[in-house]
Amino acid sequence: MEDLYINNTLWDKGFNDNNISINIHQDSPDNFDCFEGSEGFIFYVFTWINICISLPLILLAIYSLSPMVRKDHGAPVCFINLLISDIIQLLCMIGLVTTNCNIIFFYLYHYGLLSSVGFMVCISLERYLVIVWPLWYRFRRTIKTSVVVCVLVWILPLVCVIPLYFWVDYNITQLIAAIYLLLPLPLFIFFLGGTLKALSGSISVSSDEKRRIVAVLVVVLLIYTLLFMPSIVWLLAGEDIMNSSFITVSEILLQMSPLADLILYIFMMKGTTDKILASLCCCRMQLQESSDEQHE
Secondary structure, three states, rough: OOEEEEEOOOOOOOOOOOOEEEEEEEOOOOOOOOOOOHHHHHEEEEEEHHHHHHHHHHHHHHHHHHOOOOOOOHHHHHHHHHHHHHHHHHHHHHHHOOOOHHHHHHHHHHHHHHHHHHHHHHHHHHHHHHHHHHHHHHHHHHHHHHHHHHHHHHOOOHHHHHHOOOOHHHHHHHHHHHHHHHHHHHHHHHHHHHHHHHHHOOOOOOHHHHHHHHHHHHHHHHHHHHHHHHHHHHHHHHOOOHHHHHHHHHHHHHOOOOHHHHHHHHHHHEEEEEEEEHHHHHHHHHHHHHHHHOOO
């Protein structure tokens, strides 16, 4: 029987024998063979390192955020859901490497990945509203609203996962995934630009809060650009144009998204931004003093 290849990268049909692949035999649907070759070994090792570092830290972050979920705190709800989507990805990574790439974990991994993008948009939107529409946000922000938004975000990725499950035309599925991942880009840019424009006129938000909000928006945009854009590029261009090394690196970058979300968590904590800015200023002053001493 002819083999059908599905790569462990995002929505990919498959590679050569030297690449990371899942072989699904029509006469044995549960027979998978992945992490082959040198690239597969690197991918396998990196996956375990990522799991061991990210999983305990994310559980700790959820534990620390749980007490903050009160009636007047909508942001932690979205961020906790973001961390839950990261846990889904990490658990699916464990399933993929321990069950020889069971197809169920393949679907759930990408479901969690797409959900995390939606929650990143929610976090950016919430930060944008704090600055641009502070009164509206203060009176409209409730736990109920946050829960409804989170439910919608959990549902939306099914638009991509269901067509993949029913084996809709590969090119159509790839295009849907690319569009889904690309749509947040103009939103992230708009939220950051609108926030920066409205910062000077906002008097209801403290200076520390303003810096923290801008830092969060910048970090979200950087995470999205560095980790998700490479996969979007090859999804739009096709694996026939992109070489296997680029696609493998793109998948490794995607797997780093849970770890990157922990960086976002650090910037969302009060006082973190000021400490980082103070450290940078101290380093700059020390470098300037050293330079002056050398000139003398």
